Amino acid sequence: MSGKLAGRTAVVTGASRGIGFAIARRFVAEGAEVVITGRDKAALDAAVAELGDQVTAVRADSTDVADLEAAFEAVRERHGRIDVLVVNSGTGKLAPIGEITEADVDLVFGTNVKGTIFTVQNALPLLTDKASVILVGSTASRRVAPGQSVYGATKAAVRALARGWMVDLAGRGIRVNVLSPGATQTQGLVDFLGADVVDQMGPDFPLGRVGTPDEIAAVAAFLASDESAYVTGAEYFVDGGAVQN
Template structure:
């Protein structure tokens, strides 16, 4: 973000309360930073206390971290209680926590399959369910999907299916929550350099995967977490006549 952009953003989100799951790194952290810099009060979550501590050191006093696993309903109940105590009500919920392991079709285990769906789908569903009572009228909910849900990318079948489920939830959640004026939309990132691949596969495999994605991308590059954060904030706060939609941030790879 340039200095001028930062000046424009100052105070834009003052008085807004936000919850971001998976907010300690990558897209979640970039979104938290954008909103905190704009004056919002943000609760971030994650499974690693060290990652959350590092994020808080960079976010400053506008953020609070709650350690927990979104696949655990006990942890989500604790999160809801903490958010109620810290913020009271919530204007925006960014359901971003997820994992993205490569799962070759022939060798995918039941354990690997269950873990992806427990975190990416079950976790997202119950995050919204548990925090819905705290959402204000007119609040925005954003679910992180992926371009993998519309593209047949090798070794992503389980991950892609989990993100397709989130795309569906964006529609059905919208029907459930629109009577309260709560908008639910999906944010679909393409190849974004968040470091998540390096955390799940070898450096060599990650480098090869990235090279393949760059070649296929019309912009011939990976996007940045900050570019996705701008889209997340737009859906959460500015897209007031948009519900059940999926907004793609992918360098044009699924469109061109």
């Protein structure tokens, strides 16, 4: 099969729906064999049925290190290597200061920071030299809406991890970049902010609209491919100009 990712194996976490699903679908279109992960087996099975034979699924909770170890052992057994790793699993909860609970912090930091760290660490033995690692960040690391302080802090941590890992892995030619979507029309965003808020956001951005998962996936495909061979440690905002406004 032709395509900029032909012959490559990619792992996309949190890919049963939304942005992760769109990235997996774009990678398939570019010729990759793709492994998707998520917590919900039924949702993963439905995603595989839609995405086709180039995709397999491994159920994994990114907050559970043992789950991640088992998931990447399954990837090793099936494919033996990873050429592209997209760490997309994430969560958020609106909580203004004064209303933040310990459970909120444990959930959001556990998923977005701890989960990112141990996903990459468990993938590391399988990453090929010159592999591409893409960490999914957020414009919330730069432009935080009310109640998003904890979520924004986790995405700022993801950016910091990319800077450190860029240096740690440079000797193997492994590139580490951050893909930071702005408001994107997904069910996850609607669940996070509410449908009314999402509907009102678009006119506030320079391009005048909320993005689509496919637009995020297009940039992920660039970062995964040889077209970005000299790009590492970068953060790509795909946000209609929101953080620059």
